[in-house]
Amino acid sequence: MTTVAHTPTEAHHAPMSFWRKYIFSTDHKIIGIQFLFVSLFFLLVGGLLAMQIRWQLGFPGKPLPGGGILPESMVSGGVILPEYYIQLVTMHGTFMVFFAIMPLLVGVYANFLIPLKIGTHDMAFPRINMWSFWLALLAGLIMLAGFFVPDGAPRAGWTMYAPLSARPDLSGATISQKLWSISIVVLGLSSVMGSVNYITTIINHRAPGMHWFRMPLSVWALFITAILAVLALPVLQGAAIMLLFDQTIGTHFFDPGAGGQPLLWQHLFWFFGHPEVYILILPAMGMVSDIIANGSRKPIFGYHSMVFAIIGIAFLGWIVWGHHMFMSGMNPTLGSTFMVSTLLIAVPSAIKVFNWMGTMWRGNLRFHVPMLNAIGFVSMFTIGGLSGIFMAATPVDIPLHDTQFIVAHLHYVLFGGSLFALFAAIPYWYPKMFGRMMSERIGKLHFFLTFIFYNMTFFPMHIIGMGGQMRRIYDPTIYDFLKPQQPLNVFISYSAFALFAVQFLFLFNFLWSLKRGKKAPQNPWEDNGMEWSLPNPAPHGNWDKTPNVYRGPYEFSAPEAGDKDYLPQYLKLPTDRDPVPAPLPAGGH
């Protein structure tokens, strides 16, 4: 795959076997690529589960096409059974959150981008980094096994509320519920190992001249995300272990009959869960910032505000968890406090949207595929963020909580937001990963079709949520008040099928371009980041000599750039002086 020239860095290693080079690799770039392939697989799994959900909601009681291959425990005469339906909604959420979006944003891009963008040769702890990938893969396989063990997959929602999750006799999920806890503990370990690397590397290994406020926003976002992860994941691990103990060794953490509290689960889960959703959006925001600046040929508008907004979102994200629990029976006064913090967190998000617009304002916009998807991100994330305000206002949450309105909201921020950002990031850094370009033409077609079908799928969900359709229900048509909205459910399902089908354009583009894509020039996007000083694909060890950093990351159209409209961080102008290197860490490279 890589033809690596004989450089001094290479001399540090004896020639590596295929296994050490590509499978059990400690190279952050290979690890990032491994995360990419595995996570795209889980994204596909999540999508297949969603298609079945939409079939049942659009056409309740009709046999699923191809349903004949599923076992009797899941379907009867091809018709999805209620116990399988709730497995579908549970595992769709679980796979998408934990094994698709989180690893795609963090596992891939934290690993791939951080050392490249700050000018160092690898992560601080390469071997721990390798373990982080293998543990994530193991966790994913354990979770997948839930469908194949007796009694089937967990089915208490991706939120796993107790007591339903703690009582196999009430949920029906036996072995798989325990596997869930084990998978989460393993995944948490993977996350913490990764975070430790990202934080340490950014603090200690920035190249000379890479001051904190010269780091690209993608790196800032990944840094803050890593701090969130290292503090939040252990809380979920703890809760998962408590849940496991309730099922296995006779504890009663969540069992009110024996002095436990069902609400304890919710507090623990959401104390993790809310920072988790910021883990799922901040890296996306960071990468979108890099791409919009590039596409606009302008510095990011309000760089410092953007940094403080990221920090503000992350900080506030720790004190809003109760907004998932407004209806839970917790003290209403707590509801008031969480409402205030939740409404406030809209402010830094708004700041970011306005700054992206400010970046595009008076720019010289290039609509390459990453830029199109980044603009799509801003457009969709705005809708998702605004729809959240309805639920933040506690009285309005009363009719909307646990309806399709919240499903619309979360998909606008996670798909319209995070996934569109990934559709921007993947082609953007593809040349750096694989030395080739993804097809622009297929990419543009994919963007436009996805944008259209995406909105056709998820916008109407706001309406059926307002109408009162509850979450996770197998058949809306048994309710008279929901029957009039069923045509909209059908419309959503057809749109969803089309949306899913269109994603095969992306998948094809991704796979086909690996071997047949146009060979990439060194800096195809005329970008300023440190990574573009390297050949494509980037070689093992990155730079043979630690590079110097001469300016901030967004000096597009700077006067010093002359007739070019970009000015890379690594480019030394005659007027630049070399930065003073930071003292070496003891025992470091």
Add this chain to the structure above:
Amino acid sequence: MKGRIFSVVGGMFLLTVCSKGDGTVQAAPPAAQPVVPTADVSAAGGTITGKIKFTGTAPRNPAIDMSEEAACKAKYTTTPTEENVVAGPANALSNVFVYVSAGVPAGQTFTAPATAVVLDQSGCRYHPHVFGVMVGQNIEIKNSDPLLHNIKAIAKKNRPFNVSQPNANMTKTVTFAAPEVMVNLECNVHGWMHAYVGVRPDPFFAVSGPDGSFSIKGLPPGTYTIEAWHEKFGTQTATVTIAGTETKTANITFAAH
């Protein structure tokens, strides 16, 4: 790369297919009455018969309010009641599960009949309410109502299960692997729905009819203890000796409480 992904996805499907489990799903043949097949016994054996009744006043069976299940309510002309105590003329007691609890020579094995017992959910009630099966015999659970029933089996010696049938004409076949008296079946959507299954390793069991009578046939010579189980009145036992092909009578009386 493409191949790698396809082979993994394909492998996933293969695994799913391989775990398909017990048999194909068939549409239920329309059956007006649930079929309780007679056990496969030798006509040359002896018979224990009897009549089961109770003394005292039977508690009233609570009325079932099906107002919120219109499709089931429509199947009744009078208000249905629960079947806790089904009394016949002269305090005859139905739905008593009678079985040989001791006396069958050790080591004797019996083949379960090939015909299934049909458990029908119709009018939001189980038909039959009490029945017996042999270990390994098929129970075909069928939904004759156009709405969700779930069948939750609460068992101690057998593996509990909980399956749903959201639409009419869905069927599911289950079997029990261990003798157990009784396995409780319930529907959680309709809290009044209960059925009771006696799982036995031999064919020597019966359920008392509307006149309280029961009959256990095909018994080889020996001394037998029979136990009668009723869901409200508990259990009673009796001892009967069979010498040849005669019919012996053992009447059983419960005290109402």
Add this chain to the structure above:
Amino acid sequence: MRWWLPDAGSTFAGPIDALFLAILIITGIALVVVEVGLVTFVIKYRARPGRKAFYTHGSTRAEVIWTAIPAVTMVALGLISNHYWVLIKDKKSIPPNAYHVGVHGKQFEWQVTYPGPDGKLGTSDDFTVRNQLHVTVNEPVAVELSSEDVIHSLFVPEFRLKQDAVPGMHIIAWFQATKTGEFEIGCAELCGMGHYKMRARVFVHTPDDYKAWVAQQAAGGSE
């Protein structure tokens, strides 16, 4: 085809729907500003030969404006919302003359216990009805929620009423219906395979009809 919130059926619906509309207007304005802005910029600032982007790192004034306006709006929204939140959910807001009914959620039914002719919940003339909540129009009702097994959630869309029923907790949710008729109840918290089937109905009676219904139930009739 329904395009809006269900028809109002309780005293909560007025304030909640008004707040919903206010938020819709505020977010609608924000949405239009952003989306029209994006489309305008995409058209107006697209790259053309000979153009150059305007080199700027931002504007502190702009930052202050677009921080202050959302912040002030959110604070105002919070204050108004909290006023109604307290009125709806605070224990002290439950009208002292409210008619108490017990609703016990279980997999997969609602058991509704009425105080009977003596009007007191917890006495021997109480009676229980499956999946039917009968109340009097224009009179406050306090639902005492409990759960047998897992978390359920009582949801009456027309009343804008929603409250989780948590095992081990005794939670009171109150409402006052404003029109007679029948309304549906759904369960709004995933509670197992039968979650979707926990459909029940609310019957809102005139005071006379309600008294008659209670008398009939107490005498042992159903319907």
